Amino acid sequence: MKAIHITAPNTPDNLAMIEAERPVPRDGQVLIRVHYAGVNRPDLLQRKGMHPPPVGASEFPGLDVAGEIVETRGDCGDLNVGDAVCALLGGGGYAEYAVADAGLCLAVPKGVDMVQAAALPECVFTVWNNLFLRGELTANDTVLIHGGTSGIGSFAIQMARAAGAHVVTTAGSDEKCAACHELGAHHAINYRTQDFVEAIESAIGTERVNVVLDMVGGDYIAKNLxxxxxxxxxxxxxFLRGAKAEIDLSVIMKKRLIMTGSMLRLRPLAEKERLAAGLRDVVWPWLNRGQVVPKIHRIFPLKDALIAHEMMERSDHIGKIILKVIDD
Ligand SMILES: NC(=O)c1ccc[n+]([C@@H]2O[C@H](COP(=O)([O-])OP(=O)(O)OC[C@H]3O[C@@H](n4cnc5c(N)ncnc54)[C@H](OP(=O)(O)O)[C@@H]3O)[C@@H](O)[C@H]2O)c1
Incomplete structure (x- = not known):
């Protein structure tokens, strides 16, 4: 099969298309003929040698795919050969065939095509876990989502709206802010032309944000608090602006704030399966009803994975970048 290989960690232009052995599923896994694969910013980190695949996962990049099941091995629950699924992977999505744990495969929602389905897993697992389980977002809350037009942000805005929350977001241009409004944000602040703290305070009042979804870190943390x-x-x-932050602990104590976070890729299978169950119960109905619609920025052929990464590096995109793996 064809696959995209990281030729040498942390060197420029280090993605190459190679011929590789088709992966073999273990018990409880399926083999997927990949139609489309999602591009996620953690793939860029993996190229830099900073986000290694978990033990037993493919060395090829690619955290999510959509395609059809061509083989099942052992107990794969209700899954059958021929099923159209999207799946969260530990790696290996940038390839014609990928192995997935049966519990991390989700049916392609109604009205969602294969391109859109490939945009789902990494983002919706991450948003569900962090905004809803760790952040305990409710309909009565106001949420601040930084990076509103990122793949993650585009889903976070829509999922928060589907849950009934009031959504405030930041993005790096007026065009991106307009896209945030189209996705459902009540307020979108261009952080390059405005002080986002002052802009948010004047829009919704002081100390009104109940949940923050932060991918920026650094000097943003004290401002968020x-x-x-x-x-x-x-x-x-x-922590796109840095993993270290100086914060005033008295703010946390006075307001009784909870600071948390998580990293999806390294979590045990059983925990990811619990997240998948929550997605099926709560988020799939939103997708089936069209309350959440994957926002696709651009589709590149698999061979152009490097160009896709360069686009993501420049943050030119609004929504998801997708790789087309299957031939017409
Ligand atoms: N913890 C987890 O489990 C997990 C899972 C998946 C992804 N992630 C992380 O979540 C983030 C989003 O992932 P993604 O795949 O959706 O990536 P993405 O689409 O490339 O989004 C990154 C966003 O960050 C914004 N940004 C970049 N540099 C910034 C800066 N210095 N200050 C403020 N905003 C900045 C960019 O928008 P602007 O143009 O508006 O700046 C861009 O939209 C990534 O950092 C990724 O590593 C974490």
Missing amino acids: RLMAPEGRHVNIA
Whole structure:
């Protein structure tokens, strides 16, 4: 099969298409003929040698795919050969065939095509876990989502709206802010032209944010804390401006804030299966009803994975970048 290989960690242009052995599923796994694969920012980190695959996972990049099951091995529950699924992977999505744990395969939702389905797993697992389980977002809450037009942000805005929350978001251009409004955000702040703290305070008042979904870190953390309401939950999923932050602990104590975060890829299978169960119960109905619609920015052929990565590196995109793996 054809697959995209990381030729040498942390060197430029280090993605190459190679011929590789088709992977073999173990008990409880399926083999998927990949139609489309999602591009996620953690793939860029893997190329830099900073986000290695978990033990036993493919060395090829690619955390999510959509395609058809061509083989099942052992107990795979209700899954059958021929089923159209999307799946969360430990790696190996940038290839014509990928192995997935049966419990991490989800049916392609009604009205969602294979391109859109490939956009789902990494983002919706991450948003479900961090915004809803760790952040305990409810319909009565106001949520601040940084990076509103990121793959993650585009789902976070829509899922928060589907849950009934009030959504405030930041993005790096007026065009991106307009896209955040189209996705359902009540307020979108261009952080390059405005001080986002002042803009949010003037839009919704002081100390009104109940949940923060933060992928920025660094100097954003203290600013986020200033915006938060008492009993708020601050959830970190990345630190694009740095992993270290100086914060005033008295703010956390006075407002009784909870600071948390998580990393999806390294979590045990049983925990990911629990997340998948929550997605089936709560998020799949939103997708089936069209309340959440994957936002696709651009589709590249698999051989152009490097160009897709360069686009993501520049943050030119609004929504998801997808690789087309299957030939027409
Ligand atoms: N913890 C987990 O389990 C987990 C799982 C998946 C992804 N992630 C992380 O979540 C983040 C989003 O992933 P993705 O695949 O959706 O990536 P993505 O689409 O590339 O989004 C990254 C976003 O960050 C914004 N950004 C970049 N540099 C920034 C800066 N210095 N300050 C403020 N915003 C900045 C960019 O938008 P602007 O143009 O608006 O700046 C861009 O939209 C990534 O950092 C990724 O590593 C974490």
